[in-house]
Amino acid sequence: MAAQAQSTVVPTDAELLQAQAELWHHSLSYLTSMALKCAVELGIPTAIHRLGGAASVPDLITGLSLPSAKLPFLGRLMRLLATSGVFAADNSTQEEMYRINALSYLLVEGVTDDRHINHxxxxxxxxxxxxxxxxxxxxxxxxxxxxxxxxxxxxxxxxxxxxxxxxxxxxxxxxxxxxxxxDNFGVDVGLREFRDTFEALKSITYCCGTNEDDTTARAIVKAFPHIKCTVLAKPKVIATIPRADAVINYVAGDMLKFIPPAQAVVLKLVLHHLSDEDCVKILANCKKAIPSREDGGKVLFGDIVVDSSPGLMLETHLLMDVAMMTMTQGRERDENEWREIFMKAGFRDYKL
Structure with a gap:
């Protein structure tokens, strides 16, 4: 017998007014993305950085050589972006100033900070x-x-x-x-965070993923010169990689078919591009490539684990998941979904 349908609770007047505002927000949120793209293409973060890290709207009009008639419109754009957290707004002076914060710092071109990757x-x-x-x-x-x-x-x-x-x-x-x-952002942070893990390793196989890039492998051998590193990549990619770094051995292949043996296999932001079936195949190949856990064998991978705690991070994880659904065969997974993949690949345990 079907469960009795629950009657819809009729919202109060205040709840309906709040709901309408939230509906407007969801329906128009794409304009925040468009405003951010506009700021990037105009070069606003870089312009503010060059002006000492803070600038007024008239400063930006002059610095970007924009028509003076666009001043009030640029002010409206900057007001939205500051409210959305892209820039910091400073109201302590007569004329409102916009400052670079951590988010807009990622959008500044020409930064010499080694931790900085232009986004x-x-x-x-x-x-x-x-x-x-x-x-x-x-x-x-x-x-x-x-x-x-x-x-x-x-x-x-x-x-x-x-x-x-x-x-x-x-x-x-x-x-x-x-x-x-x-994919390459935050590698230095990860290597510092898990320094003890990498110091204990003698050899690794780094599997190039969708980005077909060996930047992470190079960072590992630079931070830990004692590690013997093999990079697995497609033949077309290997043909384009400079061979100045003799400490890395490059092997042409497909991780779905074979992974060169090492004490540990390292994958960074690879599996979330792939289906569950392909993840199981790759992790099973990883298991074949490493010694037993008792002999120090490890599979280390950096990927998103969907966090159930409410807030911006959860929403970001879920936005990434729908982006993966829209653009690729992959998905973002919570801990239970990762655990199921690990067990199907033949692993008995894991540690987050």
């Missing part, structure tokens, strides 16, 4: 017409029994793939720059 390409890719057009296809995609994600179904090419390169080389280039910024 402008990420904004330009995530807020691009190609991403947006793919997302607009979601209702139609749900109605069709098709195996390809909306991006591929709509555009006829795969994101981060040579089919995209052949179709639109300029977009392929910036999308891969965005992927590299996404």
């Amino acid at each position: 402008t390409s990420y904004v330009r890719t995530a807020a691009s017409s190609r991403y947006i057009e793919a997302a607009l296809q979601l209702p139609d995609w749900f109605k069709k029994d098709v195996p390809t994600p909306p991006f591929e179904h709509h555009h006829g090419v795969k994101l981060f793939h040579e089919t995209m390169e052949n179709h639109d080389p300029d977009y392929h280039k910036i999308a891969n720059e965005a992927l590299a910024a996404h």
